[in-house]
Amino acid sequence: MTISRRRQLTATSFALSTVLVLSACGADVDNSGADTTVTVNRCGEEVEYTTPRRAAVYEGGSADKMFALGLTDHVHGYVMPPANPPVSESPWADEYGKVEFLGDDLLNRELVVDAGADFVVAGWNSGFSDSRGITPEILDTLGIQSFMHTESCYNYPGFPERTTPIEGLYTDLERLGRIFGAEDRARTLVADYRERVAAVQRQAPEGNPVPVFLYDSGTDRPFTAAKQVPPNDIIRLAGGRNIFGELDERWTEVSWEAVVEAQPEIIIILDYGDTSADEKIAFLRGNPTTAKLPAVVENNFFVLAYNEGISSPRNIDGVEKFAEYLRDYAAEH
Structure with a gap:
């Protein structure tokens, strides 16, 4: 066997076609300008969110979740550390082009404040960090809302939340859908992803x-x-x-x-x-x-x-x- 980039075209093409179909449908998001307040779990803690308008997202995973939900209009910009491959390789490359590039360094408080962000999406110890002084608690004191990847809550101090990583992905999409009033889009995405995974399991050796x-x-x-x-x-x-x-x-x-x-x-x-x-x-x-x-x-x-x-x-x-x-x-x- 050779290095496996071979025989990946079929799966990639299917994934991209799903992205395009969902993108064509658009997200059912309330863009009327009216703020909506909802309570959503953040790593075991119930947090009250008001619909964000200027999200800052850290790394490809955070940005892709927002873009997959059709929330580009709510994203002000993204921070992409050097380890992350070029955004041109993303299925949502066009969406990256519609928002601002905020920096290629690790996430930090000054960057978020300077960007005028009202919402930050990142993982614990992958974006949020005690040592760098940017945590959900610190952002709360600044009036900046935050969302942590559920997968990273495993070792978040104080509010542990345990789930398998793939279930954490589904949870994130559902919770972001609630925060932004895009519940229908979130349900559609999660149902599609679950079926794709189930199809894989049915064919497992x-x-x-x-x-x-x-x-x-x-x-x-x-x-x-x-x-x-x-x-x-x-x-x-x-x-x-x-x-x-x-x-x-x-x-x-x-x-x-x-x-x-x-x-x-x-x-x-x-x-x-x-x-x-x-x-x-x-x-x-x-x-x-x-x-x-x-x-x-x-x-x-x-x-x-x-x-x-x-x-x-x-x-x-x-x-x-x-x-x-x-x-x-x-x-x-």
């Missing part, structure tokens, strides 16, 4: 799940995906087994010895940052510790796009693409 290792980064010690992040669900729903899926954590550092002991048959490469997917694969091939892993020996590498690996509507694309790769693998073995 029979037998024992194939052991899969996600390689994010790291040479001395690998950084990988544990139970509480989207790639674990991508692997699980497609019919595989994340070798670190029993770790009740999010993104985490492990040992090469643990990877070797698990003998992964497929390695997922998370594609982002200054080190390319090809360079990561070359490292695994050249590293004596990993060179004899079954996945490396058989050249079973699947490349997962960054925005398919963080909480985003594109998680569904990731499930479909990896499921197709896994079915091909099972058919050949």
Whole structure:
């Protein structure tokens, strides 16, 4: 097998066609100018929201959720850190072009205040941060509303909320739909995503799940995906087994010895940052510790796009693409 960008056209085309159909329908959003107040859960805390008009969104996952819901008119701008691939690669590239680019640094309070934002969408420890002084509580004191990705609430202090990452995606779409009066659009999206995932599960290979290792980064010690992040669900729903899926954590550092002991048959490469997917694969091939892993020996590498690996509507694309790769693998073995 070769690096898996092959046979992804079908799944990608289907995903894009769904996006276009939903975009053509438009979101049923109240744009009359009247403010509506609703109470919505934010990481275990009930929060009262007034319809935002100038949202600032951090990273591709936040922006894509808003755009998928047809809420471009409510987005003032986006902050895109360097690790995030170009927005031109997004199914919502046209929507990015309609809002302001606010910066390519980590999210910070000054940026949000200078932008005149009345609403911020980000994840905990991915955008919001105690150490950088931008948390929902701090923004509350400034009169700026905020929304946290449910998937990231797992380790949010004070208001823990536990759900599987894909269910967290559905929850986010439903909650954002309530905040912006786009409940119908949210229900349509979630129903479509659930059916696409169910279709994948119906086609999952029979037998024992194939052991899969996600390689994010790291040479001395690998950084990988544990139970509480989207790639674990991508692997699980497609019919595989994340070798670190029993770790009740999010993104985490492990040992090469643990990877070797698990003998992964497929390695997922998370594609982002200054080190390319090809360079990561070359490292695994050249590293004596990993060179004899079954996945490396058989050249079973699947490349997962960054925005398919963080909480985003594109998680569904990731499930479909990896499921197709896994079915091909099972058919050949």
